[in-house]
Amino acid sequence: MTAAPTEVSPVRITRWTRTSRFGTPAVTLIFVIMFALPFMTALSNVRSVTDLLIFIILGSMWNLMAGYGGMESVGQQAYIGLGAYGFVVLADQLGVDIFVAVLLAGLVAGVIAFLISFVAFRLVGGYFAIGTWVIAEIVKLIITQFPSLGLGSGISLYAMSSFDRDLRIAVSYWIALGVTMLALITCVLLVRSGFGLGLTAVRDDPTAAATSGVDVNRAKRLVFVVSGIGTGIAGAIITISTLRVQPDSLFSVQWSVLMIFMVVIGGVGTIEGPIIGAIIFWGLREALADYGSLYLILLGVVAIVFALFFRGGIWGLVQKRRRFSVFPIGYSASFGAAEQVDPERMTGPSGRREPG
Amino acid sequence: MTLEVNDLSAGYGQLTALRNISFSVEAGEILAIIGANGAGKSTLLKTIAGQLRALTGSVVLDGDDVTADSASARARRGILMVPEGRRLFPSLTVKENLQLGMSTGRKGDWNLDTVCELFPLVAERLNRRAGQMSGGEQQATAIARALVGNPEVIMLDEISLGLAPAIVVEFYDRLGEITKRGTAVLLVEQDVKRALSVADQVHCLLEGQTSLAGRDLDFAEIAVAYFGTGHR
Amino acid sequence: MNLLDAVFQGLMLGGLYAIFAAGLSLIFGVMKIVSLSYGAFGVMAAFLALHFTEATGWSAVLSLLVVVPLMAAFGWALQRFVLQRTLGGSALPSILVTFGIAIIIENVLLITESADQKRMSLGWIDTAALELGVIRLGVYPLGLFIFSLLLFGILSLVIARTQFGRAVRAISEDAPTVELLGIRPKTIYAWAGAIALALAAIGGVASGIQTSFSPTSGGMLLIFAFEAVIIGGIGSLWGTFAGALVLGVAQTVGANFFPSQGILIGHVVFLIFLAFMPQGLSGRVRRS
Numbered sequence A: 001m002t003a004a005p006t007e008v009s010p011v012r013i014t015r016w017t018r019t020s021r022f023g024t025p026a027v028t029l030i031f032v033i034m035f036a037l038p039f040m041t042a043l044s045n046v047r048s049v050t051d052l053l054i055f056i057i058l059g060s061m062w063n064l065m066a067g068y069g070g071m072e073s074v075g076q077q078a079y080i081g082l083g084a085y086g087f088v089v090l091a092d093q094l095g096v097d098i099f100v101a102v103l104l105a106g107l108v109a110g111v112i113a114f115l116i117s118f119v120a121f122r123l124v125g126g127y128f129a130i131g132t133w134v135i136a137e138i139v140k141l142i143i144t145q146f147p148s149l150g151l152g153s154g155i156s157l158y159a160m161s162s163f164d165r166d167l168r169i170a171v172s173y174w175i176a177l178g179v180t181m182l183a184l185i186t187c188v189l190l191v192r193s194g195f196g197l198g199l200t201a202v203r204d205d206p207t208a209a210a211t212s213g214v215d216v217n218r219a220k221r222l223v224f225v226v227s228g229i230g231t232g233i234a235g236a237i238i239t240i241s242t243l244r245v246q247p248d249s250l251f252s253v254q255w256s257v258l259m260i261f262m263v264v265i266g267g268v269g270t271i272e273g274p275i276i277g278a279i280i281f282w283g284l285r286e287a288l289a290d291y292g293s294l295y296l297i298l299l300g301v302v303a304i305v306f307a308l309f310f311r312g313g314i315w316g317l318v319q320k321r322r323r324f325s326v327f328p329i330g331y332s333a334s335f336g337a338a339e340q341v342d343p344e345r346m347t348g349p350s351g352r353r354e355p356g
Numbered sequence B: 001m002t003l004e005v006n007d008l009s010a011g012y013g014q015l016t017a018l019r020n021i022s023f024s025v026e027a028g029e030i031l032a033i034i035g036a037n038g039a040g041k042s043t044l045l046k047t048i049a050g051q052l053r054a055l056t057g058s059v060v061l062d063g064d065d066v067t068a069d070s071a072s073a074r075a076r077r078g079i080l081m082v083p084e085g086r087r088l089f090p091s092l093t094v095k096e097n098l099q100l101g102m103s104t105g106r107k108g109d110w111n112l113d114t115v116c117e118l119f120p121l122v123a124e125r126l127n128r129r130a131g132q133m134s135g136g137e138q139q140a141t142a143i144a145r146a147l148v149g150n151p152e153v154i155m156l157d158e159i160s161l162g163l164a165p166a167i168v169v170e171f172y173d174r175l176g177e178i179t180k181r182g183t184a185v186l187l188v189e190q191d192v193k194r195a196l197s198v199a200d201q202v203h204c205l206l207e208g209q210t211s212l213a214g215r216d217l218d219f220a221e222i223a224v225a226y227f228g229t230g231h232r
Numbered sequence C: 001m002n003l004l005d006a007v008f009q010g011l012m013l014g015g016l017y018a019i020f021a022a023g024l025s026l027i028f029g030v031m032k033i034v035s036l037s038y039g040a041f042g043v044m045a046a047f048l049a050l051h052f053t054e055a056t057g058w059s060a061v062l063s064l065l066v067v068v069p070l071m072a073a074f075g076w077a078l079q080r081f082v083l084q085r086t087l088g089g090s091a092l093p094s095i096l097v098t099f100g101i102a103i104i105i106e107n108v109l110l111i112t113e114s115a116d117q118k119r120m121s122l123g124w125i126d127t128a129a130l131e132l133g134v135i136r137l138g139v140y141p142l143g144l145f146i147f148s149l150l151l152f153g154i155l156s157l158v159i160a161r162t163q164f165g166r167a168v169r170a171i172s173e174d175a176p177t178v179e180l181l182g183i184r185p186k187t188i189y190a191w192a193g194a195i196a197l198a199l200a201a202i203g204g205v206a207s208g209i210q211t212s213f214s215p216t217s218g219g220m221l222l223i224f225a226f227e228a229v230i231i232g233g234i235g236s237l238w239g240t241f242a243g244a245l246v247l248g249v250a251q252t253v254g255a256n257f258f259p260s261q262g263i264l265i266g267h268v269v270f271l272i273f274l275a276f277m278p279q280g281l282s283g284r285v286r287r288s
Helices: A018-035 A043-068 A077-093 A098-120 A125-143 A165-192 A194-204 A206-211 A216-242 A254-266 A272-291 A293-309 A313-318 B041-049 B071-077 B094-104 B112-118 B120-124 B135-147 B165-179 B192-198 B219-227 C002-031 C038-056 C060-081 C092-112 C139-161 C163-173 C175-180 C185-210 C215-232 C237-257 C262-276
Strands: A011-014 A332-335 B002-012 B015-026 B030-035 B054-061 B079-082 B153-157 B184-188 B201-206 B209-214 C129-132 C135-138
Touching: A018 A165, A043 A165, A043 A194, A043 A216, A043 A254, A043 A272, A077 A098, A077 A125, A077 A216, A077 A254, A098 A125, A098 A165, A098 A216, A098 C262, A125 C092, A125 C215, A125 C262, A165 A194, A165 A216, A194 A206, A194 A216, A206 A216, A254 A272, A254 A293, A254 A313, A254 C092, A272 A293, A272 A313, A293 C092, B002 B041, B015 B041, B015 B054, B015 B184, B015 B201, B015 B209, B030 B041, B030 B192, B030 B219, B041 B054, B041 B071, B041 B079, B041 B153, B041 B184, B054 B071, B071 B079, B071 B094, B071 C175, B079 B135, B094 B112, B094 B135, B094 C163, B112 B120, B112 B135, B120 B135, B135 B153, B135 B165, B165 B184, B165 B192, B192 B219, B201 B219, B209 B219, C002 C038, C002 C135, C002 C139, C002 C163, C002 C185, C002 C215, C002 C237, C038 C060, C038 C092, C038 C185, C038 C215, C060 C185, C092 C215, C129 C139, C135 C139, C139 C163, C139 C185, C139 C237, C163 C175, C163 C185, C175 C185, C185 C215, C215 C237, C215 C262, C237 C262
Parallel strands: B030 B184, B030 B201, B079 B153, B153 B184
Antiparallel strands: A011 A332, B002 B015, B002 B054, B201 B209, C129 C135
16 A cells, blocks of 8 residues: 555544533532522421432442442441441540541441452352342441440430531531532542543453453452442431431341442443432332332332343433433544534434434 | 255354355265354354354255254254364263263164264263363264264364364264264364365355355365455 | 350251252352342241141141242242343342342231241250250251251252253353253253252241241341352352351350350351352352
């Protein structure tokens, strides 16, 4: 071939796509508005939305581990409990300021997650799932040994007694809101980074990832620990709301039920999925809470149907036509200064390029 | 007994690896399928065996269309394959592998005793775990496992791969024992000379399509068809 | 002196765990499905047996004649029509589906039964015991241990000597090639599912006679069975038996030294095996 090389204008790749240019500012705006919520509505509603935020945190943390890290844990309740107990010990017994205590409680959970990972990583897949459940039981049994931690009946939180009830509800709401934003930003940053790319590789095929130079264990461990920290912080927030640490409830596998179902129904492996799942779960709970077991059965059936037939969850169904991304984790290429090529607009279902 | 392949196409995902293949084999005949790596030889066998779904065309055994049948159904009809890489069950003994081969439920001349006569290698190692044997021993066991199912058509996918020439010769010498009982043989082989020495028919594949087919072909024609010349 | 007695109690307890773990070992080893619903199935069988004995006045042991076939049929259908779809690829669908099934069973039971503890009785056998010096062997636990040994013996023979057993072992190594031999994998999986649930049923009923149970007992049953399989080594039937014995002894001897902490000690022993001997007692390293 002796033809002269043609001029190629430089390509710029950015992580912002058409929808995320719109979506991310929209979400940010929503969060800003939400800060004003306690002034806009009754406190019982604020309480309710706090629960939604806790669900979003839990869901996105589980999704980080399972959807991006390929580790499906049924034992995250261990970190909810650890975060809760950690918070009470820090705030009550060590007199730490509550805002700091919330974050430190997460750190405590994270340290334990780090230690646990060395044993848990001996297992994969379904074995890992049950193994983490067993480990959560062990954590509960160990913690309830200590009289200073209230043994089997748990302990009460006194650090919030300086706040009157209304202020407490508002404060726990704001903390939850802040942590939710932090959690989502963490997810976006992790996924965007080269680290995130390595993670996806690990999830899809650990052996291939390892031979490509990804430090598989380090990547998995980091995600496991980050997830533990986030879950622990959620546990601390729950304690602020309930004012009491109850081991049977905090270490219950029902929390894992919640996390798994949210992520599966919303869409595993996406950042938007857990948010959708949390909203749905929260909505169902508001509507059907009185029905107790019946509601859980319904949840079980829905989860099974999704797991069998709609593996991508609701967000997966939405994405079937076009790949949306509310957050800047997609890809779009622009050539030179002129035309911006956006994969979202390029290919319809038939794969043809559509006129921009 | 006739096996007919009509206009068969198959592929993996978006890649069509096999296009419009047609041939037919009679009882006791040996059809050699040759071609370069990636030409589609193994794909063809897998599609006939039922491991791969046909995109177009049909596989007809004795007038019955088996194209919609599962691999296990086809095996029970008598279409048996000795897969590439032998695929023995490593933790099971040779004898157990053979016993599983009898799952086709088909009656015929072949049973544990007669395949052991044909392959003394196998007879001596009945209680050895299949994973602990040499290549030649494994290949013999794999062929025996298929024979024990009393096939109408036995498909051999690259049986000479990785084996010493002396052992390969022994396998080829035994093909006569298989065909004289009326079984047809589809033989995928890289070694063209070897294949030609036993084949009644030759079918040459190039990039998924038939480049040459027939009987009594001369070597020069085959070389052209095997490699292709860029002129189409 | 108590220690010797504790060891024997532990061995017999292990016999019970072994029955339960056998089915799980089969599911793990053969179908590569990690069934989180296994414990719930055991509890379900226990309640079925309970109602059967209340309705007919027959002994709980006889109820097995009805409960086991019922559960086996249920297991066959579940595997054939639901779990079969989760095979292959990622583990997430099977985790989700089996977890979902566990939640459904547990909550259905919570609705239809009360939440308190139940227990089935075999009359005088409950408290009968053989005294051998310092060792007190309860008649029921001892009988259960012997039954467990027999059960494992039969299972072992089936796996080793029958065509079905060979097919099961072959499928766990290479399912596509099994098809080439004329065997329908779906049928094998379905029957394996039936056997697994039959074993869960036996284990559940046996457990329901020995200790109390309630709709939420499934979790602990699953955990003990799982620990037994891991300690023994995934993929080995007799390994699972040994693992169950180790777990039982760990729990009872542990309770001997640290009263009411038996279960925790059992968990710790499990963790130690997981950390330092992940391939288990049988030493077979199995990829999950």
